[in-house]
Amino acid sequence: MKVLLVEDDDRFAxxxxxxxxxxxxxxxRVSRADEGLRRKSSVDFVLLDLGLPDGDGLDMLRRLRQVSAVPVIVLTARTEETTVLRALWGGADDYLVKPFRVMELLARMEVVRRRLPRPGTPTAGADFVVVGDVRIEFSTRTVTVGEHRVRLTSREFDVLALLARSPGVVRSRAEILDAVWGDAFLAASRSLDVHIRGIRAKTGRPELIRTLRGAGYRLDSGETAAP
Structure with missing residues (x-):
């Protein structure tokens, strides 16, 4: 398993x-929160210290959870109940106080790994998704409505495919921007809205992608999507 250790104490790390x-x-191993956020997509597990030179690890955890479900265990000397609760409510899968035994950490990592499904992972062997009369094929990057092929741009298809790999699961704006554009924090970008409108218009199925205000988007059927 590839583990990202976000820790500024060289000896401990x-x-x-x-x-x-x-x-x-x-x-x-990285020592800064910004480095950890850049490397999040290439690892299977994150071990996160809270006292980092470029900010509180709880802030990194909050930003990480906007775009990723990668398992996280917080490793810190902080024992205050409020800090523990903030970490767990903020998305940490476990919280371990320093000093600790390595075998305990390994056991907790294994428990977390076993119990957490990976959201957005397609079913093994699945190469397409059908929603109503819309068929989305991942390997050929094609979309058909009924018997008619719909020509999407490359990025429109990337957005649709991300949603199609987990129908019904809400994806936040930040998560989609991170996966498709490579930058989750382009908060002022309207590119995503333009591409969503393009998908709806080209498929002629405005209900295919539903907008959940303040939450994000999901692949849907049966209800009219918000504009």
């Missing part, structure tokens, strides 16, 4: 990296 590597994990 070196010891933990050695211990995890010795048990078969590949560890990538």
């Amino acid at each position: 070196d010891a933990l990296t050695t211990a995890l590597s010795g048990r078969g994990h590949r560890v990538e």
Whole structure:
């Protein structure tokens, strides 16, 4: 498993990296929150310290959870109940207080890994999704409505495919921007709205993608989408 360790204490980071590597994990260590956010998509698990030089780890956790469901265990010396609750409510899967035993950390990582499904992962072997009379084929990147092929732009297809891989699951604006544009924090960008309108117009199925105000978008059928 590839593990991202976000920790600014060199001595602690070196010891933990050695211990995890010795048990078969590949560890990538960074010391800053911004570096951790940039590397989130290439790892299977995040171990997160809270005291980072460029900000509080709780803020990194909040930003991470806007775009990713990667498992996270907080590793910190902070024992205050309010901090523990903020971390868990903010999306951490577990919270471990330093100092701790490596075997306990490994056990907690395994428990978290087993119990968390990975949202957005397509069913094994699935190469297409059908919603009403709309068929979306991932390998050929084609969309048909009834018997007619719809010509989407590359980015329009990327947006539609992201939603189609988990029908009914709400994807936030930040998550879609991160996955398709590579930047989750282009808050002022209207590109996503333009592409959603393009998909609706070209398919002639405005109900295909539903807008949930303040939450995001989901692939849907049966109800008219918000404009």
